[in-house]
Amino acid sequence: MPFLKCLKTLAIIPALFLVATAPPADPQKRETLESLLALDVATAKIGYRIVTANAALCDQRIPASGMLLHGIEQYGGEYREAAARVFGLGEAPGVAAVLPGSPAAEAGVRAGDAVLAINGEAPATIASRQGKGDFDRMALVLDQFEGALAAGPVTLDVVRDGERRTLNFAGLPACASRFQVQPSTELNAAADGRYVQISSAFIGYFANDDEFAAIMAHEIAHNILRHRDRLDAQNIPRGFFSKFGKNAARIRETEIEADRFSLKLLANAGFRMEAAPDFWRRFGPEHGYGIFSDATHLRWKKRVAMLEAEITALRQSGAGSGA
Ligand SMILES: [Zn+2]
Structure with a gap:
């Protein structure tokens, strides 16, 4: 980083200059800030690729x-x-x-x-x-x-x-989503219609950029398909009471839609569609009974099967053949 480089290359500068310069931030804080920025950049890169490649599919840009x-x-x-x-x-x-x-x-x-x-x-x-x-x-x-x-x-x-x-x-046409990394040890991602949030620990779990993109594409799909607005219009509560009965079924419907749509987003942006089922096949056995396991989401085996069937259908219709 510039400051460290300065100290190294300007070692012969008189001490007076060094005294006049602000002392460096404590190394641990510097490392934390720089690694969080690196996660922000990685998230923005993947998000940017997805939202610009799919601008034609979005009505909110x-x-x-x-x-x-x-x-x-x-x-x-x-x-x-x-x-x-x-x-x-x-x-x-x-x-x-x-x-x-x-x-x-x-x-x-x-x-x-x-x-x-x-x-x-x-x-x-x-x-x-x-x-x-x-x-x-x-x-x-x-x-x-x-x-x-x-x-x-x-x-x-x-x-x-x-x-x-x-x-x-001038900007490039893009689907309207902003990206944020939440410093957290929880494995989670969320979309609220405008923002896509992903936890730092979740980013650390991805095996490669295609898996990272698969999760981002799922959240971006929620925003493009305006799922938040739809659930709000149906008065579906979030949190504990969303996990049961009709509420859960309506949320599950949006989850399946987001999964299916995410595959198109991935293919258009040049990511591997198969990264989505690959991810859940890896994540499911380890975490399948955690946050993604209530009735609002498909159990991971069903989710993998649904994604694979959709990929086959998309490939037969000619989508994603280049990915
Ligand atoms: Zn979702």
Whole structure:
């Protein structure tokens, strides 16, 4: 990372300079922040590939830029100061990462850029709640940024190494979903209509990118098919009372739909459809009686059989033949 590299290559700089420079973040916090960012980037890469390759299948679209933004407010407690040092984050939202080959990358946006203005307007702010990290302000900034992209090419004013730059780019058509990694030891993924959330432990469980994509595609499918809206319209409760009777049956219906649709999303994005049944065949025997085992989801063997039958049907109809 830049800071460590600086210390190494600038070892002959007079001590006075080093004193004037902020001390490095404690190595453990740095490692935690950097590994969380790596998970964010991995998730964004797979999500970006799925939502851009399937734009034609979505009626709700948001242009994708391939740029990950973050703000100091989302880092809570003892991590706030470390995030400021590790990522160079100040008051302005920062570019956490830029996906290779994306519109933002081609426009010259770089990780570490601080965003001063979007189409000439300062990024949204919000009264900060001291200490506790939350995503409220960044959700507003993302609304602002995506709203600007939806209207056409965007002008971004950034500061890099103390120098102001103006960068212009247009987004790529994409299905509307935002991606978030939840630091958690639980193996879980969820979709709420807008966000797709996946736990850090779940990402660690995937054998390869195709399995990772299979789970992401399932959650993105829930958003594309507006399952949250449908269940809300039917007054289906979440949580404990969703696990029984008619409620469970309605939720299970959306789960099967999401599984079937996810295979098309995978094939269109060039991922292996077989990664979906492969994943459940591996996960099922180990965790089949955990969170995915109540009546809202198919038992894993049935799920594998259903996915395999669907893949056969899709292949016969010519879909996914290149994957
Ligand atoms: Zn689901």
